[in-house]
Amino acid sequence: MPSTLGFAILAALAKGAKTGYELTAVMNRPVSYFWTARHSQIHADLQKLLTDGLVRFEAEHGPGPQGKKVYHLTSEGRAVLREWVTEPPRARTERDELVLKTFASWLADPAEMAELFRVQLALHEERIAHYEHQQASFERTPDPGEPAFGNYATLWCGLSYERHRAAWCRWMIERLDPAA
Amino acid sequence: MPSTLGFAILAALAKGAKTGYELTAVMNRPVSYFWTARHSQIHADLQKLLTDGLVRFEAEHGPGPQGKKVYHLTSEGRAVLREWVTEPPRARTERDELVLKTFASWLADPAEMAELFRVQLALHEERIAHYEHQQASFERTPDPGEPAFGNYATLWCGLSYERHRAAWCRWMIERLDPAA
């Protein structure tokens, strides 16, 4: 069984063959793609997927000492991915540093704390604008079965998340620093 | 500098002295406390905090081969914690298995996928009820500076998060299985 990152790689390859470098580029921006990884880990995982027969590659002449490897799913890889998709996800362990800081915020100066949340709020508002722009670029809502459905659905989730987060920041600022 | 778990331990101890066992109990339930850890890690981290002089313990006669150690913050530990609280959090890497599955959901049977989201929705609704019950047990909104403020503020965040999540699940179900 691949690791979760392994499935993330399979999911990315399901949309088209890619090099490890291109996979890295996809996984570096968390925008509407909720898993990240560095190239070192991706290369390591690709080798595991390779020995498990879930991906294969075509070697192409390219830059670097090792050339270029364009990876694609095998039929077994596609089957394993399809099966994984509908299995219930493992309960995720929440680990959120800002919430942890909030838990201990009664020790701090409220005005200083409010400043922290103002910075966070600005970040969320930026992302909301970015996501809304992306959403507008869809002419219509894709149907399940279309590859774009995954993009649209994760974007919806991301937007909703950012709005929830922004609302929380506003509430915190209001509570911490009602004067401003 | 302590690890983030180290700060989580300091934050918990700021509200009162505890044994490693009691800390484990607190960190096992993610309810309104967004950091989790197992006892093995907590004991390891406590020893680091100890050598850094951020916590101290009183040995008490108790169960087990080693007896019982009641840990409490030192004044330095309290100072380090207070300073950390208002520092900007590191950007968190999103890792969400359900969103990843959603990204690849175009490969799966929509009805099966909808079932997955129905199960998730039920979990979120359960937590919402739980959190609302907890929220109602506050007679009034605590002010910043009161220790309970941290509890209330993280609870607010948790509730908001669960509602966002539930809304997303409903949207997904509607899209995947409009007939039902």
Add this chain to the structure above:
DNA sequence: TGCCGCATGTAACGTGTTACATGATTCC
């Protein structure tokens, strides 16, 4: 010629989970 982007990999380290290991106290 020199820099940037493409492209692959290894090694050391930090963090987190699971399993192993021990044993006193309390309640039935």
Add this chain to the structure above:
DNA sequence: GGAATCATGTAACACGTTACATGCGGCA
């Protein structure tokens, strides 16, 4: 006497990040 709970710790492994290491191709 036995089981559950309290209580602490170690070891092996998995996962993730950062830093190290190499070198081709294209462009200025």
